[in-house]
Amino acid sequence: MLRKLHSLPGLIAALFAIVLAVTGAILSFSPALERANASVPAAGQVSVAELADTVARHYPGAEQIKRTPSGTLIVYYTRDGDVGADRIDPRTGQAIAPYAPSSFSRWVKNLHRSLLLDTPGRMVAGITALAMIVLTISGTLLLAARLGGWRQLLRPIRGTLSQRLHLELGRAALLGLLLSGLTGAYLSATTFGLAPEGVEAEPDFPLEVSGGTPAAIDTLPVLQATDLNDLRELVYPYPDDPTDMYSLETHQGAGFIDQASGEWLSYQPHDATHSVYALIYQLHTGEGLWWLGLILGLSALTVPVMAITGAMIWWKRRRSRPKIVANSGANAADSVILVGSEGNTTWGFAKTLHDSLTQAGHRVHTAPMNQLASRYRHAKRLFILTATYGDGDAPASASRFLTRLDNITDTPQLPVAVLGFGDQQFPQFCGFAKKIEASLTAKGWPLLLPLDTIDRQSGQAFTRWGNAVGKALGTKLALVHTPTRPRTTALALAERVDYGAGVQAPTDVLRFKAPAASGKTALLSRWLKRTGLPSFEAGDLVGILPPASQTPRFYSLASASTDGVLEICVRQHPHGLCSSFLHALPVGGTIDAFIQPNPNFRPTSGKAPVVLIGAGTGIGPLVGFIRHNKTHHPMHLYWGGRNPQSDFLYETELNAYLTDRRLTQLNAAFSRIDERAYVQDKLTANGPELRRLIDKGAQILVCGGRGMATSVISALDDIIAPLGIDVTTLKAQGRYREDVY
Numbered sequence: 001m002l003r004k005l006h007s008l009p010g011l012i013a014a015l016f017a018i019v020l021a022v023t024g025a026i027l028s029f030s031p032a033l034e035r036a037n038a039s040v041p042a043a044g045q046v047s048v049a050e051l052a053d054t055v056a057r058h059y060p061g062a063e064q065i066k067r068t069p070s071g072t073l074i075v076y077y078t079r080d081g082d083v084g085a086d087r088i089d090p091r092t093g094q095a096i097a098p099y100a101p102s103s104f105s106r107w108v109k110n111l112h113r114s115l116l117l118d119t120p121g122r123m124v125a126g127i128t129a130l131a132m133i134v135l136t137i138s139g140t141l142l143l144a145a146r147l148g149g150w151r152q153l154l155r156p157i158r159g160t161l162s163q164r165l166h167l168e169l170g171r172a173a174l175l176g177l178l179l180s181g182l183t184g185a186y187l188s189a190t191t192f193g194l195a196p197e198g199v200e201a202e203p204d205f206p207l208e209v210s211g212g213t214p215a216a217i218d219t220l221p222v223l224q225a226t227d228l229n230d231l232r233e234l235v236y237p238y239p240d241d242p243t244d245m246y247s248l249e250t251h252q253g254a255g256f257i258d259q260a261s262g263e264w265l266s267y268q269p270h271d272a273t274h275s276v277y278a279l280i281y282q283l284h285t286g287e288g289l290w291w292l293g294l295i296l297g298l299s300a301l302t303v304p305v306m307a308i309t310g311a312m313i314w315w316k317r318r319r320s321r322p323k324i325v326a327n328s329g330a331n332a333a334d335s336v337i338l339v340g341s342e343g344n345t346t347w348g349f350a351k352t353l354h355d356s357l358t359q360a361g362h363r364v365h366t367a368p369m370n371q372l373a374s375r376y377r378h379a380k381r382l383f384i385l386t387a388t389y390g391d392g393d394a395p396a397s398a399s400r401f402l403t404r405l406d407n408i409t410d411t412p413q414l415p416v417a418v419l420g421f422g423d424q425q426f427p428q429f430c431g432f433a434k435k436i437e438a439s440l441t442a443k444g445w446p447l448l449l450p451l452d453t454i455d456r457q458s459g460q461a462f463t464r465w466g467n468a469v470g471k472a473l474g475t476k477l478a479l480v481h482t483p484t485r486p487r488t489t490a491l492a493l494a495e496r497v498d499y500g501a502g503v504q505a506p507t508d509v510l511r512f513k514a515p516a517a518s519g520k521t522a523l524l525s526r527w528l529k530r531t532g533l534p535s536f537e538a539g540d541l542v543g544i545l546p547p548a549s550q551t552p553r554f555y556s557l558a559s560a561s562t563d564g565v566l567e568i569c570v571r572q573h574p575h576g577l578c579s580s581f582l583h584a585l586p587v588g589g590t591i592d593a594f595i596q597p598n599p600n601f602r603p604t605s606g607k608a609p610v611v612l613i614g615a616g617t618g619i620g621p622l623v624g625f626i627r628h629n630k631t632h633h634p635m636h637l638y639w640g641g642r643n644p645q646s647d648f649l650y651e652t653e654l655n656a657y658l659t660d661r662r663l664t665q666l667n668a669a670f671s672r673i674d675e676r677a678y679v680q681d682k683l684t685a686n687g688p689e690l691r692r693l694i695d696k697g698a699q700i701l702v703c704g705g706r707g708m709a710t711s712v713i714s715a716l717d718d719i720i721a722p723l724g725i726d727v728t729t730l731k732a733q734g735r736y737r738e739d740v741y
């Protein structure tokens, strides 16, 4: 519901919001620009009397002085029968330059207020301002839910580039956009008479003046007592007309002043509605508050980026949710599948289960977890497939599940199997699935199968769970989940470096390039310096589809596309389909590959040191990070192999990086030599040094097998215990990232 409330107005209002935001940004920056050009005396330095006097001397035909909220002073005058206007210096009253209002800013203002369409345009602008309020509030609620609560609102944001851009910008611009939306909606309401416009009673027009000889301007008491910074407008009396008077408007009120006595003839202070209107106008435009104008302008500039990234996120989500065919009604089904998903990948698994059960002759109903019914009339089993978000929280399509469950008073005799989808890198791995199973068992629901979990959408783990489901149902259930085949690129093997033959761990560093183009295409590519490779960074993943398989195998990338090669490090597994294929691939042979971004596994920018830890082929992305460490950021590498004579991967490159200071320290451990050691032993041996680095805010990136990763966590927990923290804390702070397989 919240997501719909965010995406629907967002998509509809996007275009108008972009126009209003860009024009609003231009207008918001103008007070700061105007202020930078205006000379503004400090309070108490210049009185209106002094200014009016100097102006009258330089402009014998002066009619009016106006002060804009940003402090620019404009004098309107007649000279030799012609009218004119000049920008003037507040201290000398002399002309700085002729004044002509900018027709561009008038056009921008009209576009902003009414889209150049008068009343219908004003209505659209008002509705867009309301949509902006709905979007900022619903967006903030979604962000808080995604990050695991209000207190976590400043936590680092994970996700794809468009997600991070959308969320980071939204978080930064939140208050500015909310203020613009609220004040814009109020100003719109005033144009349609729905809110007071702040129009107030005019000061009484004096019927009589003292009629004495006009006094010198700089001696008039009211003008002497009015500071220049309070001035809005001063109108001079007609020359040589003793019955005329000065008219003065300040921030506090307005009235008429006698030419001879210099006292008020009538005065009307501004009332509360006027002051409220003026304040809201100021908060919307930033006029007179140049710093607020800058904040509002910068916030508004995020809107086009957020509109585009928001539309991209919406489209990706829509495209990635598979269509469930042959979906039985909730009361007709014998098997019910409820899905908790945010990014839609769990729906893909649910569809595989749905199709397999349907093929096995079952009537299956698949729905979001939020649609949990109090009763499924013919159901014999319930499957719950759910992801976890935030800090063990519900994904979008399951946010109301627990409340609905609480409202079910009779416990249905419906056996249930919960399958959690998550990521081991999060401290609350499959936390929500665990919560669901605990709540179901506490309410007395019978279990069809105990809770099982799937780490990072592992197809193999899902097949294993499918076998267990098949056994429980007494049918053979082959759950082969193939993610929709992504668009692949053909790449040709350009170079291979062999390691590890002597220690029974054949490992290859493989470098791929786009297959050689021919004729005009080759010339064009050379001229454009295009490599023909898709775009990627070291630490991203490449999915490779081995021949005769639809299931991609993922390898961490040791290069970035700017290096001109796609480099991976692959160990041959005895029966590994893809690793055997890659090890047998001749130079010039091609693969089908696609890139899966892995933006969370990267060194962060900033001054904090980076500790890279890996074993075996886990060195791949770590070497990529070091290769790109052109700014000589402190990087400490801990790596474990078997024997330095046989499988010291990247030995030559690493020594070169130590020499040119891209690598600060290299700690290699080998397990098949006399002084055998594993990478965790090296960590323990260097414990005090590591503790110092972590205390200084170091980020830790770990890549390699799960066994190694577990040993590394336990060694590091011991090392940092004296700091009063553990690896779980570092993970929660986003300072400990794993790429583990």
Ligand SMILES: Cc1cc2nc3c(=O)[nH]c(=O)nc-3n(C[C@H](O)[C@H](O)[C@H](O)COP(=O)(O)O)c2cc1C
Pocket (backbone or CB within 6 Å): 146, 158, 159, 340, 341, 342, 343, 344, 345, 346, 347, 387, 388, 389, 390, 391, 392, 393, 395, 421, 422, 423, 424, 426, 427, 428, 429, 430, 431, 456, 457
């Ligand atoms: C912002 C964010 C927070 C996550 N939090 C957790 C978590 O706390 N525990 C967990 O096991 N997985 C967590 N995950 C991983 C997802 O649960 C996992 O990728 C899941 O397969 C996504 O399924 P979906 O695409 O259907 O939403 C998180 C993922 C993201 C993007």
